[in-house]
Amino acid sequence: MRDDLIRVAHFNAAYADCIDHDELERLSAFFTDDCHYKITTWDNWRAGYPAGIVYLRGTGMLRDRISAMRNANVFEPHRYRHMLGLPSHVLREGNGLTARTPFSVFRIMQDGTTALFATGEYIDRFTEGGEHDLQLSERLVVCDSARMDTLLVIPL
Amino acid sequence: MRDDLIRVAHFNAAYADCIDHDELERLSAFFTDDCHYKITTWDNWRAGYPAGIVYLRGTGMLRDRISAMRNANVFEPHRYRHMLGLPSHVLREGNGLTARTPFSVFRIMQDGTTALFATGEYIDRFTEGGEHDLQLSERLVVCDSARMDTLLVIPL
Amino acid sequence: MRDDLIRVAHFNAAYADCIDHDELERLSAFFTDDCHYKITTWDNWRAGYPAGIVYLRGTGMLRDRISAMRNANVFEPHRYRHMLGLPSHVLREGNGLTARTPFSVFRIMQDGTTALFATGEYIDRFTEGGEHDLQLSERLVVCDSARMDTLLVIPL
Numbered sequence: 001m002r003d004d005l006i007r008v009a010h011f012n013a014a015y016a017d018c019i020d021h022d023e024l025e026r027l028s029a030f031f032t033d034d035c036h037y038k039i040t041t042w043d044n045w046r047a048g049y050p051a052g053i054v055y056l057r058g059t060g061m062l063r064d065r066i067s068a069m070r071n072a073n074v075f076e077p078h079r080y081r082h083m084l085g086l087p088s089h090v091l092r093e094g095n096g097l098t099a100r101t102p103f104s105v106f107r108i109m110q111d112g113t114t115a116l117f118a119t120g121e122y123i124d125r126f127t128e129g130g131e132h133d134l135q136l137s138e139r140l141v142v143c144d145s146a147r148m149d150t151l152l153v154i155p156l
Numbered sequence: 157m158r159d160d161l162i163r164v165a166h167f168n169a170a171y172a173d174c175i176d177h178d179e180l181e182r183l184s185a186f187f188t189d190d191c192h193y194k195i196t197t198w199d200n201w202r203a204g205y206p207a208g209i210v211y212l213r214g215t216g217m218l219r220d221r222i223s224a225m226r227n228a229n230v231f232e233p234h235r236y237r238h239m240l241g242l243p244s245h246v247l248r249e250g251n252g253l254t255a256r257t258p259f260s261v262f263r264i265m266q267d268g269t270t271a272l273f274a275t276g277e278y279i280d281r282f283t284e285g286g287e288h289d290l291q292l293s294e295r296l297v298v299c300d301s302a303r304m305d306t307l308l309v310i311p312l
Numbered sequence: 313m314r315d316d317l318i319r320v321a322h323f324n325a326a327y328a329d330c331i332d333h334d335e336l337e338r339l340s341a342f343f344t345d346d347c348h349y350k351i352t353t354w355d356n357w358r359a360g361y362p363a364g365i366v367y368l369r370g371t372g373m374l375r376d377r378i379s380a381m382r383n384a385n386v387f388e389p390h391r392y393r394h395m396l397g398l399p400s401h402v403l404r405e406g407n408g409l410t411a412r413t414p415f416s417v418f419r420i421m422q423d424g425t426t427a428l429f430a431t432g433e434y435i436d437r438f439t440e441g442g443e444h445d446l447q448l449s450e451r452l453v454v455c456d457s458a459r460m461d462t463l464l465v466i467p468l
Contacts, residue, residue, distance in 0.1 A: 258329075275395075
């Protein structure tokens, strides 16, 4: 089990590095083709509501969103810095793994202003394989606060 | 030694998850029956003073405190999000382990306001066994700042 | 590779502990004698500019700087609390390792005021050996924000 913990932590470090280095075109390699990627709030998740903020199905939608961000959306340039904890509840399930991992994300605006952007946790389902050793078949991003900034362009 | 580091980190991830998911009734499983749980400040700790903010002896007192929190105390509802570092100074001592682990804790109020609540480190003494593989015979929570919010209800 | 990841993470936890416990006289043990220690900003690093904020060459300069801090510099007393992520891009290169590791650093002033001081990442080159199992032949501290506080006395 501890070996799987390290595998998931290793995967997550590469995932965060990919986003924080603005290499979003490589992000789909962390997901299965028919993945679910959702962003919701803690209260919604606890109440059993479906994801309320973002819902992407499949890497095609993920790529579309990143492409829109690159080409169409108008927003103030910014970057993220992910700080991740170690996963807990790492369990084998079928030919994959489930785990949940706490995160905090700081946002750096172009003028250098840095602030806490979000805290929460990833609730994940992984399958074996892919260039990062594991692939997300589902990543549910549960944000602790319902006060989400409207400037949610870059994936968490 | 690196194996013990992973064991302690694994334990700490489960401990933080237990608190942040508000499953405090399960918290005593992380401690030995006659544990010491203390909260103090960096300055007090460095000066060799006894713990000044919270001192619980045994899981009975821990359960009492949680029960009081659930039933008696009146406070504005809030949650924590723990972000933990890896332990350092992981050493075998007798039939147990000692370690220290840096933490930062963010607090989420019911209206969604999120702020840094505390930083510091756990200075720990573990014994072997229990449902989490290790058990705390002593956890000294050393908070970096002496400016502690009076709203210290949930264990750190 | 996962074993090297743990080695680097273990090293980094000890490095952060050394600084946060104000044991800076022990810091040179984490570096090779002819190390490069640099602090720069994300924008400068991405543009390929040389390190702009701090550049120390060799543990002699590192010791001088710490000695100056202890004896000569006048500044408001403060401490850091490092929160580090796991390294990514851990690769073997020659008889050493390269890696990069995200960090956030909180600063605690003497009156207890605590605030986020910097986020960024270490871009490192390690050689084998030394009392911490690895030694930094190069640590490039890339700070996300160009808005660095002028009070940069303690090494990051």
